[in-house]
Every structure is written in structure tokens, then in C-alpha cells.
Amino acid sequence: MTDQQSPEQWRERVFAADEDLLARHAELVAVDNVIGLEATVARLQFELKKARERVKELQATVRTRDEEIAAIRTSRTWRVGRVMVRPFSRMRG
Amino acid sequence: MTTAPLFSVVTPVYDPPPAVLVAAIESVLAQTYDDWELVLVDDASTDPEVLRTLRAQATRDPRVKVVERTENGHIVAASNDGIAEASGTFLVFLDHDDLLAPDALAVNARRIAEHDDVDYLYSDEDRIRDDGRFADAFHKPDWSPERLRSQNYCNHLSVLRTALVRELGGLREGFDGSQDHDLVLRVTERARRIVHIPKVLYHWRMLPGSAAGDGSAKPYALDAGRRAVQEHLDRTGIEGTVEIVGPGRYRTRRALPAERRVSIVIPTRGSDSVVWGRRRTLVTRAVRSALAATDHPNLEVVVVYDADTPETVLVELAEIAGERLVLVRYDDPFNYSHKVNLGVLASTGDRLLILNDDVEVRSEQWVEELLAPLEQPGVGLTGARLLFSSTAIQHVGLAFSHGRYAHPFRRSPGDVLGGWGKTAVVDREVSGVTGACMGIRREVYFEVGGHTELLREDYNDVDLCYKVCAAGYRILYLAHCELFHFESQTREAIPNPDDTRFMRRRWGIPVRDRYTPVYPNLPRPEDRDVRLTGARSRGSGTTRAVE
Structure with missing residues (x-):
């Protein structure tokens, strides 16, 4: 303990909180909340964009497959095959 | 094109x-x-x-x-x-x-x-x-x-x-x-x-x-x-x-202008611990070493103490820091972020140095080293090199990747350079720095809303780093500013799953780190994904919203 210090002197160093501090604290918390919401929105927009891109990719794949199926169904091989297996499908009922 | x-x-x-x-x-x-x-x-x-x-x-x-x-x-x-x-x-x-x-x-x-x-x-x-x-x-x-x-x-x-x-x-x-x-x-x-x-x-x-x-x-x-x-x-x-x-x-030594008002903000509950074989009061040791290793004239120490902090600790702090000490009493249930925010609000410095109480400064002129880079307008946050008491590496910057917020080179020997790139020993940009020791400009702290009080324990420092990056600032790891951090080397803190979920909701799942893309202690495969209860898994393709 130095000469200038007393055991009680620490009490003089305690910060006195006031209304202004509470207001500034509320402002700080509000800024954090806004940034957090903006970040969440940005993340969701990013995920939505990726999801839409994926949907487009999948739709393109489905279109390609549909076209392939249509092409197969119009082919002579398919039609001949259909005629050949028709008796079996009748048997199946 | x-x-x-x-x-x-x-x-x-x-x-x-x-x-x-x-x-x-x-x-x-x-x-x-x-x-x-x-x-x-x-x-x-x-x-x-x-x-x-x-x-x-x-x-x-x-x-x-x-x-x-x-x-x-x-x-x-x-x-x-x-x-x-x-x-x-x-x-x-x-x-x-x-x-x-x-x-x-x-x-x-x-x-x-x-x-x-x-x-x-x-x-x-x-x-x-x-x-x-x-x-x-x-x-x-x-x-x-x-x-x-x-x-x-x-x-x-x-x-x-x-x-x-x-x-x-x-x-x-x-x-x-x-x-x-x-x-x-x-x-x-x-x-x-x-x-x-x-x-x-x-x-x-x-x-x-x-x-x-x-x-x-x-x-x-x-x-x-x-x-x-x-x-x-x-x-x-x-x-x-x-x-x-x-x-x-190379090392760039910058000068911190003497007129810069520096506030060292330390949350504490005045606890003690055994360090190098002796029981010590952590916060007094931290403040003593912090003040001994700087000549900066314009400085205050803001200690945010829990109500149950022993009075002897506060008396000793007043002895060590004298007129430079500001004490902020904290009566609420534990919330690290709230404590730091109150300390910052009570401070008067235009440069903030946020410190855990379980550290000891090792480098001379550490305040100058850590805060001088903040004179560059694009730098928002700085962090130091932290060592365990064994001198093994505790922190050389954070890396956000593989679904984790990780400490590259953690537990590596203190003399590890960090591969060909010498990643552990060069000043560099990082995605984040630990809250155990960080320097930040006051206006940046308020611009990003300080520490989020929605995270009481874990990841509040990571969230702060994300916010600082999102605001367009760079974060620097300063390899020549060294402190001991008396965290347990053998016990791995298990993050609160709620805090993990919060981070993922706010920022997405980190995939690749921009500044430390590869490092030796990448997460084990079984650690990579913490299950998100109540929410569907977002998959590994998600990246963070802010690049």
C-alpha cells in the first residue's frame, strides 16, 4: 500500500452509471440487432439465390430427360416393342 | 468480357x-x-x-x-x-x-x-x-x-x-x-x-x-x-x-501517437488460479504486467468486476493502477458481452484494448504494437499472439472454415513458424482474433454495435469479427505482440450449442477461410457439423453471407 492510497480509495474509482449510459447501451444493443438481422437477411438471400439456381438446373435436367423420353417414345424401336409386349400387358390385366 | x-x-x-x-x-x-x-x-x-x-x-x-x-x-x-x-x-x-x-x-x-x-x-x-x-x-x-x-x-x-x-x-x-x-x-x-x-x-x-x-x-x-x-x-x-x-x-514498427487515449477494458470476477506453480490473482497480475510493458502516457484501465469480487482484489488494483483505474460494478447474471459493453461505455479512450483477466503481457511496448496499426483507416481490429503457460501456441489468429471457428496451430510448440508460409509468425490479415486480447477503434466498436449480448459465453468475439469485416474493415494478427493466456491447454472448451446455432443463423456455416485456407489442426471430420435441432441442416454448400 502506498502512502497516497487508502484501503477505501478504490471506492472513489467506481464508475457511476447514469441514464445517459443506459441510453447509450440501448443504442449499442439496437445497432447489434440491426446488423444481425441484416446479416441474416443477406445469408437467406444468398441461400435463396443458390436454391433458385439449383431449381433452374434441376428443371433443365427434367426438361432434357422429358425430351429424351419423348424421343424414345416416338422412335420405331419403342413402338415396335410396345406392339410386341402388348399381349403380356393384357395378361397382367 | x-x-x-x-x-x-x-x-x-x-x-x-x-x-x-x-x-x-x-x-x-x-x-x-x-x-x-x-x-x-x-x-x-x-x-x-x-x-x-x-x-x-x-x-x-x-x-x-x-x-x-x-x-x-x-x-x-x-x-x-x-x-x-x-x-x-x-x-x-x-x-x-x-x-x-x-x-x-x-x-x-x-x-x-x-x-x-x-x-x-x-x-x-x-x-x-x-x-x-x-x-x-x-x-x-x-x-x-x-x-x-x-x-x-x-x-x-x-x-x-x-x-x-x-x-x-x-x-x-x-x-x-x-x-x-x-x-x-x-x-x-x-x-x-x-x-x-x-x-x-x-x-x-x-x-x-x-x-x-x-x-x-x-x-x-x-x-x-x-x-x-x-x-x-x-x-x-x-x-x-x-x-x-x-x-x-519483415516487421513494421509503427508509432502510436501520444495523444491517443487508450482504455484497457478487463471484465473479471477477481478469481485466482495456479500459474507456474503459484496461486495468483489473475486480474491483478494481468493489470500489473499490462502497465509495466507500456510507456504510453494517456491510458486508463477499466475493470468490470462482479459484485462478489473480493475487496482485497479491488484494493490491490487501485494500488497498481492508481488514478488510471476505473471500476465498473456488474450486478447482473453472467454475460461476457454485457460486461465488456458496459466497460466500453464507461471508458473514455478513442482506442480500446479488450483483455481477459487471465493473461500476462510478455512483449514490451505491447499497447503501441497492438494499437498503432489502427491508425490506418482500413484496419478495424487487431489481435495478439497468445501462448499457453507452457509456451505452446494458444492463438495466432482465427480461421473460419469447415463449419468451425478454429485456432490454427493451437497447441503447437511456440517456435513453430507455420509451414512454408510462416503463417504463425508474420503480421497478416485474419478472419478473426480472440476476445482474450483485441484492439479496436472506439468508433468502429460503436459502429458495429459492440459485443452482441445475445451471446453470453461463446463466439461473441467471432461475431464481433464478422461484424467488423462486414463493415469493410480489415482485422490484423500481430505476431510480435505476445501475451501468455492462462487457459487450460488440455481441456477443450465445448461451445454452447445454442451459441453455435446463433452464429450459423446469423452468418451461415463457414466453409473456406480467406486468410488461413489450410492449417495443420483442421477440425476432425466428426467435429465438422454440430446438429441443428429445430432447423434443417443447411448443407455444406452454404457460405457466409459476407465475403
């Missing part, structure tokens, strides 16, 4: 073993991209076989040019002759004993096509061992100007816009050995866009006496490098002096 660019590959040649020279030329001839020219500059090699080899190679392909110098002018003069001869839009420097990856030019051309304004591209590299195997890949960070001041991490493969290099006068005489570092510093000061390609496109051969084989093989290069960085500081208006700290590594 630009048209396919022409690359001029410039190779100064001086007495290489003919076989490795041919291999280097072959690696250009084997490019999957066709629009290139190879400018081979013979710098008056003493071995006549070299010139014979060059002339023979030039007959193989019309795109191969040979420039024959009559006298040896060293690397700078020879490279400048090559630059003068180049007709391509972009310059590519290839050493006479190294190799380009087959798709090196194709990958660069693709990236150039994406951006008309790109002036400089760099990519990852590895080394060629004696047995011909590729090894020691250096996975580089994305653009990291602080790291470029600390080391020439860009190096190979660098692709530079020819017009800009010519405008800058090419390579500079007097910087032999570090001429490439000097050029990259000058080019990046002026570049409109800088692109990092995270792919190994260059193989560096480890020959005796080469920089790849022995970083200290060219001692004259070190001083040239120091001067190059010093001149860069002068040109860019960064006040500081540059020192050599190791082979190819």
Missing part, C-alpha cells in the same frame, strides 16, 4: 543445369492455353551449353524468343530486357529452373475474362523435391496487404498487366534478390483489381543455393526486401520503420 489475353512468359537464364532449363521450357510448351510467348533472356551465361540449349529450343516453336545479353547484368537487368521484348497483355515470370502447371495460363485467362480491370493475379505454389516429387504446397491467403509487408507471400505464380509494369519502370536496380517483392508492392499499390487463384500453378525447384531450398541463401536479398517495404510504407503514407526478423520476413 475481354478477348483471350496474350501472356508473355519472361525467363531470365543464367547458367542453369541444361536439363532443368529444358524442363522449364517444356512446361510452357505443354500449356493447355495457346496464346502465349516465351521470352528467354540469356544473361551472358558462362556455360556455352546454355546458349546452345536456348537456341535449339527456340527452333521448336515460333512462340519461343531468345534474347542474348552480351554481359551479365543480374536478374533485374535480364528481367527488364525480357519485359521490353514482351508483346503480351500480361507478364508471367518463370525462373529458369522451375515449372508451370499445365493449366497455369488457362486458369489465369479464365479469371482475367471474368474481370476487365484485373491488373494482378497470384496463385498457390509448391516445391519440387530432389526426387522430382511435388511437396510443401503453400495455400496462400486471399489478398492480404499486411502480410505482403511482412513477406513476399504472393511470389510465384505472379501474373501482371504489362502496361502497368512498364508504367512503373519494370524491376528496379538496387533491389536484386527482392526485386519481385518490390515489384509486387508497387504493382499492388496501383492495381485496380487483385485476384488470388487458390490453386497450385507453379512448382519451385529446390536447388542448393536457391531461395526455395534455403531461405537464407541470399542474405543480400534481405536488406533489399527491407528497403522495398520501407519505400512502400513511405509511398502509401504509413508511418513506420521496417526491420528484418528472419529470412524473407
